[in-house]
Amino acid sequence: MKKILFLLFLVVSIHELSAQAVYQPYSYQFYQKLSGEVYNPNTRIHSSLKPFFIDDSLLRDKSTLLLSMGADSTRQSWVSRKLFQEHLLDIRKEDYTVYADFLPDFQIGRDASGKKTTYLNTRGYQVGGTIGKKFSFYTSGFENQGRFASYYDDYINKNKVVPGQSYDRSFGKLTKDWSYVTATISYTPIKYLNITAGYDKTFIGDGYRSLLLSDFSSPTPFLKLTGNLGNVQYMAMWTSMQDPGATKLSYDAGNRKKGGVFHYLDWNVNNRLSIGFFDSIVWAQTDEAGNRRGFDWGYANPIIFLRPVEASSGSPDNALIGFTSKYKFMKELVAYGQFSLDEFEAKNFFSSSGSSRNKYGWQLGVRGADVFKVDGLNYLLEYNTAKPYTFSSRTRIGNYANYNEPLAHPMGANFREVVGLLNYSYKRFDFSGELMYAKYGLDIAGQNYGKNIFEPYTDAVQPTGNYTTQGIRTDLFYAEGRVAYVINPKYNLRFELGGILRRESNSLGKNNTGLITFGLRSSFRNLYSDF
Numbered sequence: 001m002k003k004i005l006f007l008l009f010l011v012v013s014i015h016e017l018s019a020q021a022v023y024q025p026y027s028y029q030f031y032q033k034l035s036g037e038v039y040n041p042n043t044r045i046h047s048s049l050k051p052f053f054i055d056d057s058l059l060r061d062k063s064t065l066l067l068s069m070g071a072d073s074t075r076q077s078w079v080s081r082k083l084f085q086e087h088l089l090d091i092r093k094e095d096y097t098v099y100a101d102f103l104p105d106f107q108i109g110r111d112a113s114g115k116k117t118t119y120l121n122t123r124g125y126q127v128g129g130t131i132g133k134k135f136s137f138y139t140s141g142f143e144n145q146g147r148f149a150s151y152y153d154d155y156i157n158k159n160k161v162v163p164g165q166s167y168d169r170s171f172g173k174l175t176k177d178w179s180y181v182t183a184t185i186s187y188t189p190i191k192y193l194n195i196t197a198g199y200d201k202t203f204i205g206d207g208y209r210s211l212l213l214s215d216f217s218s219p220t221p222f223l224k225l226t227g228n229l230g231n232v233q234y235m236a237m238w239t240s241m242q243d244p245g246a247t248k249l250s251y252d253a254g255n256r257k258k259g260g261v262f263h264y265l266d267w268n269v270n271n272r273l274s275i276g277f278f279d280s281i282v283w284a285q286t287d288e289a290g291n292r293r294g295f296d297w298g299y300a301n302p303i304i305f306l307r308p309v310e311a312s313s314g315s316p317d318n319a320l321i322g323f324t325s326k327y328k329f330m331k332e333l334v335a336y337g338q339f340s341l342d343e344f345e346a347k348n349f350f351s352s353s354g355s356s357r358n359k360y361g362w363q364l365g366v367r368g369a370d371v372f373k374v375d376g377l378n379y380l381l382e383y384n385t386a387k388p389y390t391f392s393s394r395t396r397i398g399n400y401a402n403y404n405e406p407l408a409h410p411m412g413a414n415f416r417e418v419v420g421l422l423n424y425s426y427k428r429f430d431f432s433g434e435l436m437y438a439k440y441g442l443d444i445a446g447q448n449y450g451k452n453i454f455e456p457y458t459d460a461v462q463p464t465g466n467y468t469t470q471g472i473r474t475d476l477f478y479a480e481g482r483v484a485y486v487i488n489p490k491y492n493l494r495f496e497l498g499g500i501l502r503r504e505s506n507s508l509g510k511n512n513t514g515l516i517t518f519g520l521r522s523s524f525r526n527l528y529s530d531f
Contacts, residue, residue, distance in 0.1 A: 023128065023138045023184060024063065026051040026203055026215060027524040029432060030492070032378045032423050035369035037062050041328045044268045046233040048276060048324055049226065050203040050215075053136075053186065053194070069489045070428050087490050091129075098129035101491040103142070107519030111149040113512045120146040124180075124523055126491065139183040140523065146176050149515045151502060152529060159404045160244060164201075164216055164527050167244065167403075180525075182219050196224045201526075202237065204264055204278060205324060206336040207382045208419055209409050211361045212278045212322045213262060215526055217405035220260075225302055231268040236302030237261070241282075241402040245454065249290045256397050257285040260407075261299040261306060266324070276324035278340075279306045282407075283317035284397040318342075318393040318400060331369045338363040340408065342390045342400070343457075354467055356450070356460035361386030361409070376425035381418075388414040388441070388450020388466045389457040399453050406453060410531040414451035414468060415440035419530070428486040430494070436478040436530050441471030442506065474506040478530045484521075493522045500529065 024030070031038075031050065037058045038047045045059065054063050071085040082088055089100040103124035111118055124142035131137075144165075148156070152163075156176055161167050165180040184198030200222065201215035224237040239260040246256040259282070266276040281299055286292050296317075299306065306319060326336035339362045348355035365382035390413040391400035400407050411417065417438040424431045441449050448455045449471030460466065484496040495518075502513040 022054045022060070022063070022130075023136055023186065024052050024054050025138070025140070025182070025524040025526075026201065027526040028208060028421075029423065029430070029526075030066075030524050032369075032380075032421075033066055033376070033425060034059060034062055035367070035378050036331055036375075039328055039334045039367070039369055040331045041272050044231060044271055046228065046266050046268065046274075047326070048204055048206050048266055048274070049233065049235055049264060051200075053196075053226075067489050069486065084488055085490065086488075096129065096131045098127070099490075100127045101125065101522075103140070103491060103522040104493075105142070105144075105519070105521050105523065107146075107496075107517050107521065109149075109515055109517035112514040112516075114150040116147070116150070118147050118149060118515065118517065120144065120519065122146075126523065134188045136186045137184065140181065140525075142180040142523075142525075144176075144178050144180065147174060148176065149500070149502075149513045151504070151511055151513050155531070161218065161404050163405065163410075163529070163531070164218060166218055180219075192227065192229070194225070194227050196222075196226065198222060202262075203526075205338055205363070206326050206334070206367070207338070207363055207365045208380055208421060209363065209382065209384050209417075211338045211340040211363050211384060211386065211408050212264075212320075212324070213280070214406075214408055214410075216410045216528055217402040217407055220402055233266040233268075235262070235264045237263075238299075239402075243397050243401070243404070245404050246397045247288075249286060253286075258397055258402075259283050259285055259295060259299075260402075263302070263306065272328045274324075274326050278320075278322035278324065280320045280400075281306045281317050282320075282393075282398060282400055284395065288395065288397075318398045320391075320400060332371050334367050336363075336365050336367070340386075340390070342392075348464065353464045355464050356389050356457055356462070356466050359387055359390040359392070359413070359457070361390050361413070374424075376423075378423045380421045382420070384409060384415075384417045384419070385468060386411075386413040386415060387468055388470060389448075389453075389460055390414075390450075391453040392450075392455060392457040394456055394458055396454050396456065401453060404454075410528060411438060411440055412451050412453040414449060414470065416468060428489070430482070430484040430486060432480075432482045434478070434480045434530060436476075438476045438478075439469050440474055440476070441469045442474055444471055447471075472506050472508065474504060477501075477503045480530065491522055492524055493520070495519075496521050 038045050075081050087099040091098045105122035107120040109118040122144045126140040128138040162178045166178045169177040182200045186196045188194045200219050203215045204213045220239045222239040226235045241258045242255040244255045262280045264278045268274050322340040328334045342359035345357040349358045363384045367380040369378045371377045393399040419436040422433045447461045448459045479501040482498040484494040487493045498517045500515040504511040
């Protein structure tokens with residue numbers, strides 16, 4: 001173990017920190033406000049590994065500006081300052097800082113299609129800070145009750161989990177009840193090494209979705225080593241995950257456990273071009289016979305290629321490799337992409353036979369910041385697809401998923417998707433819009449056509465002749481718009497008006513949703529409803 005730690009200090013590449021790094025929870029809606037700096041061709045900021053520890057001077061200045069938007073130095077009242085421009089608790093000393101906030105999320109809505117009233121009653125908190133220049137911490141927690149639109153309700157009842165958060169304690173009742181927590185501790189013992197441990201999510205990519213590792217599923221315990229060496233950023237991360245849907249071995253054992261190890265290397269070739277390499281292994285900690293495997297020490301080395309190690313063990317686990325790239329033509333036009341390879345069978349791959357063993361997905365997108373020279377006007381247009389059976393495994397417990405949800409794209413596999421987003425911020429007003437169209441194939445009469453990644457790919461409906469969207473061809477159209485007025489930017493307290501139109505249709509029928517919501521909201525959580 002001492003040798004491994006010594007290697008971590010010598011080899012794992014980390015960006016030199018000249019000031020305290022500030023943890024910024026990942027939210028697409030907030031991070032896109034940093035796009036002008038992140039995707040500027042004159043900078044070499046590593047953009048694809050999120051959440052950020054904001055230590056770069058450009059990001060730090062922009063983040064400080066955003067989190068202080070509309071601050072008024074003439075406010076004298078304590079209540080006025082805390083409500084409109086300050087943390088509820090904010091202590092800043094020479095050798096440590098601490099801040100804390102109450103985070104409400106109260107919404108009321110009406111689903112016109114389902115003729116039902118929806119609501120969300122969330123009481124949350126966040127606490128963060130630094131100790132010296134090497135240690136930082138952040139935690140948040142939320143207690144929630146709510147009623148949702150029918151399609152969202154159906155998802156919770158089927159998967160027993162509120163999307164991206166936690167299990168539903170109501171066990172199928174109309175009013176859902178759940179918790180959501182995160183916690184991270186970050187330590188920088190030397191300028192070339194950062195160690196982060198906690199309970200949170202990680203996102204890899206420059207787009208809205210990720211086909212490698214996304215923040216769609218629930219938070220997990222993890223140990224992460226991250227950083228830069230010149231133009232190279234490298235991450236090694238170990239996680240412990242669960243599969244509540246897998247058959248329990250005993251009542252006392254609880255949910256079945258699975259482990260995951262992830263490596264990601266991002267290389268800024270120059271100011272405009274970046275390329276990255278990703279690999280991961282997911283394994284069951286206990287097999288179907290109840291034999292406990294535990295942690296595989298072959299995966300402990302943070303700088304080794306994982307697939308050869310997995311193969312040397314007899315290929316018992318689920319290996320995934322991937323590639324990323326982006327090119328900054330200008331900050332108004334950035335092209336990016338991903339390719340994920342779950343399994344490869346050369347003979348059938350090059351013959352285009354539609355083998356169930358050839359499992360891969362890819363992404364291609366463009367995005368831009370400050371479009372038409374308008375500060376705060378940002379866009380993204382993205383295409384995603386995954387072949388049938390991608391991310392599945394020989395057993396349910398070994399698939400590429402966590403807590404009954406995919407680790408990558410929310411739709412699993414056997415789909416095609418186009419998504420576009422537009423965001424504009426003016427002073428304390430935020431405007432956002434999304435259009436998404438997807439088509440995918442559902443299973444027929446219990447036969448596995450490849451969308452459900454929790455079904456073993458060994459049960460494929462046919463060994464060859466498979467194609468994307470096979471099965472019950474389903475079309476999904478999703479449109480969403482939001483207008484918000486930010487009351488306090490420090491913890492994103494805002495009044496928000498939103499609307500969703502959703503239409504899902506196939507040969508079996510239609511499922512329509514027309515939802516309008518209004519509420520007092522807070523926090524920087526990234527939660528999805530577009531699935």
